[in-house]
Amino acid sequence: MTDFSCRDIAQMIDHALLAPTLTADELQVGCEAALEHQVASVCTMPFHLSECARALAGSSVCASTTIGFPHGVQTTSIKRAEAEQALFDGGQELDLVINPSRALSGDWDYVRDEIAAVLEPTRAAGQKLKVIFETCYFDQQQKIALCQIGNELQVDWIKTSTGFARAGATVDDVKLMVSQATGRVEVKASGGIRDLDSLLALRAAGATRIGMSRTADLMEACRRRLGL
16 A cells, blocks of 8 residues: 555656756657646756746646756856846746855855845745755765755755766755754755655655656656556
8 A cells, every 4th residue: 555646746746857958849848748747847957947937837837947057156146147037037946056165165154145145036026946955065964054044044945966966865865854944944855866766765754846857757657556
């Protein structure tokens, strides 16, 4: 007996269309797949966002994009400008990469101020913010410090990874982040999630969103698991 339906699983998925070589035709096919499976969102690169938003208009699938992707090294003013453009282009959920150098240097004020600078226009537009830590770079105490900043600002999700670093989401990291999250803050896992069992393990650890690109394969596996 399972404790999930295929719809439950689909509603956790941010369908990632983040390859820099993704063509306009591939974007359209990806959006159609997202609509077919009724996932939570499509996350695409900023230059594709307006097309993505048009393709998803009128549906329950959100249009989302990345800010400071993939390394988080843009200046705060550029990240804010990226966010403002994304909101103008129809972005409903923004995935912001923190500056890993500032965090590793213990410059928590910089990290906090940068997140706040992106959160302000996002909230003003009535949309949502996910904050990507890139957990593989940090030790446990640094991860906790990042979670505390997310709690202080009450972002919508704190997120493990971009999928473009040396490692992605782990169950242990998700458990740690869930144990620290308070208020409205939820946890998103991303990076290296390729099959249903991996998703279910992260779901059991407390993740409420999953970023992945192999959505069709995963949904087919879910239907087989449930005998549908």
